[in-house]
Amino acid sequence: MSTAAQISSDIKSVELADLGKKRIEWANQSMKVLQIIRKEFIKNQPLKGIRPVYAIKGEDNDTYYNHILAAIDHKPHITMDDGADLVTLLHTKRTDGLESVIGGTEETTTGVIRLRAMAKEGVLKFPIVAVNDADTKHLFDNRYGTGQSTIDGIIRATNFLLAGSKFVVAGYGWCGRGLASRARGAGAEVIVTEVDPTKALEAVMDGFRVMSMSEAAKLGDVFCTVTGNKSVLTKDHFEHMKDGAIISNSGHFNVEIDIPALEKMSSSKRTTRNFVDEYSLRDGRKINLLGEGRLINLAAAEGHPASVMDMSFADQALSVEYMVKNYKTLEKTVYKVPDELDKRVAKLKLESMGIKIDRLSPEQEEYLAGWSEGT
Numbered sequence: 001m002s003t004a005a006q007i008s009s010d011i012k013s014v015e016l017a018d019l020g021k022k023r024i025e026w027a028n029q030s031m032k033v034l035q036i037i038r039k040e041f042i043k044n045q046p047l048k049g050i051r052p053v054y055a056i057k058g059e060d061n062d063t064y065y066n067h068i069l070a071a072i073d074h075k076p077h078i079t080m081d082d083g084a085d086l087v088t089l090l091h092t093k094r095t096d097g098l099e100s101v102i103g104g105t106e107e108t109t110t111g112v113i114r115l116r117a118m119a120k121e122g123v124l125k126f127p128i129v130a131v132n133d134a135d136t137k138h139l140f141d142n143r144y145g146t147g148q149s150t151i152d153g154i155i156r157a158t159n160f161l162l163a164g165s166k167f168v169v170a171g172y173g174w175c176g177r178g179l180a181s182r183a184r185g186a187g188a189e190v191i192v193t194e195v196d197p198t199k200a201l202e203a204v205m206d207g208f209r210v211m212s213m214s215e216a217a218k219l220g221d222v223f224c225t226v227t228g229n230k231s232v233l234t235k236d237h238f239e240h241m242k243d244g245a246i247i248s249n250s251g252h253f254n255v256e257i258d259i260p261a262l263e264k265m266s267s268s269k270r271t272t273r274n275f276v277d278e279y280s281l282r283d284g285r286k287i288n289l290l291g292e293g294r295l296i297n298l299a300a301a302e303g304h305p306a307s308v309m310d311m312s313f314a315d316q317a318l319s320v321e322y323m324v325k326n327y328k329t330l331e332k333t334v335y336k337v338p339d340e341l342d343k344r345v346a347k348l349k350l351e352s353m354g355i356k357i358d359r360l361s362p363e364q365e366e367y368l369a370g371w372s373e374g375t
């Protein structure tokens with residue numbers, strides 16, 4: 001483990017460079033929108049002089065935070081966060097880093113919730129664009145990206161046959177919708193749990209069984225939480241689960257499943273496969289926890305497919321460009337991605353897929369904008 005002071009670069013293994021380069025090349029083939037934006041940025045240089053990224057796969061908590069500290073040591077102009085940990089550190093232990101920051105962007109739902117809370121309390125020290133809230137981000141990345149990659153992570157970790165199984169999805173937000181539809185596509189009987197009545201109703205009308213987690217706990221073969229909340233699966237649920245139940249999380253952090261409670265209820269624990277910890281409960285039942293309760297699509301699979309991240313990263317790139325152009329006039333709060341940027345990303349994606357759509361005629365535009373023409 002390296003400390004912040006030691007880190008000017010952190011390389012897990014130089015031998016991995018060639019493999020890494022090939023992976024980047026592979027992903028790049030599916031990232032047509034970013035290719036267009038890169039060409040534009042090379043020509044126009046909108047981020048000239050703007051500073052930093054630190055991460056390695058499999059970093060422990062200390063290394064993760066040391067990487068964030070190292071990023072702050074660079075005196076960044078723009079923060080590009082995924083969960084708001086960097087911004088939180090800049091507002092607590094490392095306020096010295098605030099001096100150079102002109103603004104930031106945030107990638108995920110949980111981060112945006114945290115930042116909105118900071119803005120509401122009036123403590124946010126620079127403007128942030130909530131990339132997560134762009135239509136071209138959450139409608140695609142959270143739904144189709146998390147949906148597919150979470151199934152991929154669960155299957156890679158367990159080799160479990162989804163067809164004919166009972167698959168419980170906790171949370172029917174963007175991630176939950178994608179996950180439920182992909183699990184159904186693989187032949188599972190999908191059960192949804194929710195706390196929001198409208199989302200629950202939507203899940204019912206989308207054709208899923210909806211019930212409380214207390215009920216679902218007794219039925220499920222596989223469970224996956226995607227709520228962004230804590231303690232969604234608890235002792236009360238573990239007590240009623242079937243022998244051999246598989247539990248996993250693809251929401252944020254490892255707090256959606258109450259792992260300390262599971263530890264307490266267990267007489268022993270062993271790792272049976274990569275990313276599978278088998279907990280033996282005192283009554284003889286076994287519960288399999290995947291990826292230590294961390295995001296299973298990142299732990300056991302490869303995260304989202306590059307083609308969907310193409311749009312999320314395009315939103316990031318254009319939002320950073322927007323921030324550099326506009327930070328002087330923005331307030332210290334959380335902003336939506338401007339509509340024209342969002343629509344531009346969707347348009348470029350369609351173009352890259354060779355798909356043409358219709359355009360409003362001037363007559364239609366007038367009709368939609370007006371009120372004088374009757375029905």
Ligand SMILES: NC(=O)c1ccc[n+]([C@@H]2O[C@H](COP(=O)([O-])OP(=O)(O)OC[C@H]3O[C@@H](n4cnc5c(N)ncnc54)[C@H](O)[C@@H]3O)[C@@H](O)[C@H]2O)c1
Binds near residue numbers: 110111
């Ligand atoms: N795995 C990934 O790669 C990935 C990608 C994108 C987002 N995320 C994370 O996934 C989480 C969900 O994101 P989202 O965009 O779907 O958010 P969302 O706000 O659209 O949906 C979350 C849903 O969970 C429900 N919920 C909250 N508490 C619950 C509980 N106790 N039981 C059942 N349902 C509950 C909410 O009512 C809401 O409908 C966030 O933490 C987000 O950061 C993960």
